[in-house]
Amino acid sequence: MGVGLISGPERPGRHLPRRDDPIGSLTGGLCERLRLRPALGGTIRGRGSRVDALTFAATVERAAAGLSHRGMCFSDVVGILAPVSPERLLATYTVMSVGGRALPLSTSSDLETQGAILAETDARLLLVTADLAPTALELAERSRVRQVIAFGDALGTTPFDELLRPSPDGSGYHPSRGLFDNGILGYERTSDGVLATLYPHSDLMGRFSLLRDRLALSADDVVAVDERGDEPTRVALVALALWTGACVVAGADAPLPEGRRVTVLCEPDPVRVAHPAPGSGH
Numbered sequence: 374m375g376v377g378l379i380s381g382p383e384r385p386g387r388h389l390p391r392r393d394d395p396i397g398s399l400t401g402g403l404c405e406r407l408r409l410r411p412a413l414g415g416t417i418r419g420r421g422s423r424v425d426a427l428t429f430a431a432t433v434e435r436a437a438a439g440l441s442h443r444g445m446c447f448s449d450v451v452g453i454l455a456p457v458s459p460e461r462l463l464a465t466y467t468v469m470s471v472g473g474r475a476l477p478l479s480t481s482s483d484l485e486t487q488g489a490i491l492a493e494t495d496a497r498l499l500l501v502t503a504d505l506a507p508t509a510l511e512l513a514e515r516s517r518v519r520q521v522i523a524f525g526d527a528l529g530t531t532p533f534d535e536l537l538r539p540s541p542d543g544s545g546y547h548p549s550r551g552l553f554d555n556g557i558l559g560y561e562r563t564s565d566g567v568l569a570t571l572y573p574h575s576d577l578m579g580r581f582s583l584l585r586d587r588l589a590l591s592a593d594d595v596v597a598v599d600e601r602g603d604e605p606t607r608v609a610l611v612a613l614a615l616w617t618g619a620c621v622v623a624g625a626d627a628p629l630p631e632g633r634r635v636t637v638l639c640e641p642d643p644v645r646v647a648h649p650a651p652g653s654g655h
Contacts, residue, residue, distance in 0.1 A: 398469040398555055399577055399612035404430040406616065413592055413618030417611070419459040420626040426615045432537065433463060437470035439536025445498070447472035447554050452491050452499040452518065454478045454509050457599050458624045460524045462611055464500040465604075467536075469555040474571065476558040477604050484508070488515030489567045490560045503527040557605050572605040580609035584643055592618035593649035594636045599625045602641035610643050 396402045407413055407427040415426035424432075445451070451468045453475055455461035461477060468475040476494055478487050491499070491512060499518045501509040503525030510529050513521055523530035556573040584606075590596070596614040598607050598621065614621045614637075620630055629635065636647045 395578065395581065395612065395616070397472075397553060398466065398574065399581065399608065400430055400433050400466045400470060400615070403612075403615060404434050410618075415592065415615055415618040415620055416630070417459050417462070417615070417621040417623060418627050418630070419623050420628075422459060424459065426618070429459070429463065430615065433466045433470055436463070436467040436533070436536040438540065439538065440467065440471045440473070440498075442540050443536075445471050445473060449473045449498070450476050450494040450496040450558060452476045452478055452496045452512075453501075454480070454487070454499060454505050454512070455502040455524070456480050456624060457607070458502070458627075460502050462608065462623060464524075465557065465608055466612070468500075469557070469574075472553075472555045474556055474558050476560075476569075480505070481600075484511065484515070486560075486562050486567060488512050489562075490558075490569060491516035491518055493567055494558060494569055498522065500524075500533070501527075501530070503530075506530050557608060559604060577605055577609050580606055581613055584610055584613050588613075588637055588643060588645055590614060590617040590619050590637065591649065594619040595622065595629065595633050595649070596620065596637045596639075597622045597627075597635040598639045599623075602639040602643075606641070606643065607639050610637075610639050 404427065407430055417424055417426065417429050451473050453461060453464045455464065465475040465477055476496055495517055497517055497519050499509050499513065499521045501521055501523050503523050506521065506523050506527030509521045512518060521530045522533050524533045526532065553574045556571050556577065559570045559572060560567050590613060596610060596619050598611060611621050622629060634647060636649050637643060637645050
């Protein structure tokens with residue numbers, strides 16, 4: 374729940390909350406950190422979109438509250454159907470912030486495999502980009518999914534923006550309250566059917582810490598992620614970039630910040646490919 378820093382005995386009551394590490398989920402405490410340290414100022418970019426890290430983190434918290442008010446419980450599995458993009462990352466962090474288990478579906482998986490893993494994990498909710506809504510609705514017919522929430526307008530779906538509305542009863546919710554029973558579900562097809570593997574919070578935090586030590590990211594870095602690499606590492610790397618204040622470009626068609634180049638790639642193991650020019654901005 375953060376570390377209380379007392380500024381000195383002569384100044385009682387001056388407490389400065391600080392979080393240098395995720396708590397409860399990979400974005401637990403990120404919004405608070407960015408509010409307290411606006412100079413970090415990272416961004417996340419996709420094809421035709423750009424959002425600052427603080428807005429992204431605040432959206433995760435608001436959407437997590439929206440899922441909680443809709444009855445989502447700890448350990449619930451939520452499917453995510455989207456290419457590697459800010460929307461896929463937003464959905465994944467949101468689910469984990471409520472204590473849920475995110476199940477990002479590979480867009481290259483066939484419909485039968487996607488439907489089988491949704492049924493196997495008893496997923497009842499699916500987050501999807503609008504262009505893949507028809508596929509999501511068909512998957513709902515093949516599984517126990519009862520609601521499809523789309524980024525954008527798509528017939529037969531609930532708009533993601535509805536999750537961002539204030540609670541109807543005015544109750545508050547803070548998704549950084551130590552929800553450790555969360556994680557990411559990976560899957561593969563075997564001779565015995567589809568096999569799901571849970572990567573829990575402890576695993577994700579281990580990757581986060583390992584990448585922090587190995588890459589030594591700074592706010593001047595540009596981190597690029599695409600379909601290459603495994604999902605848990607990609608999600609940990611992006612979270613690290615957001616905590617550091619680096620720029621993230623998500624997806625093969627995501628444009629780079631003007632005048633800057635990629636310094637860290639996730640291909641499939643994250644690697645530094647260049648060093649940034651100091652003070653290059655976002």
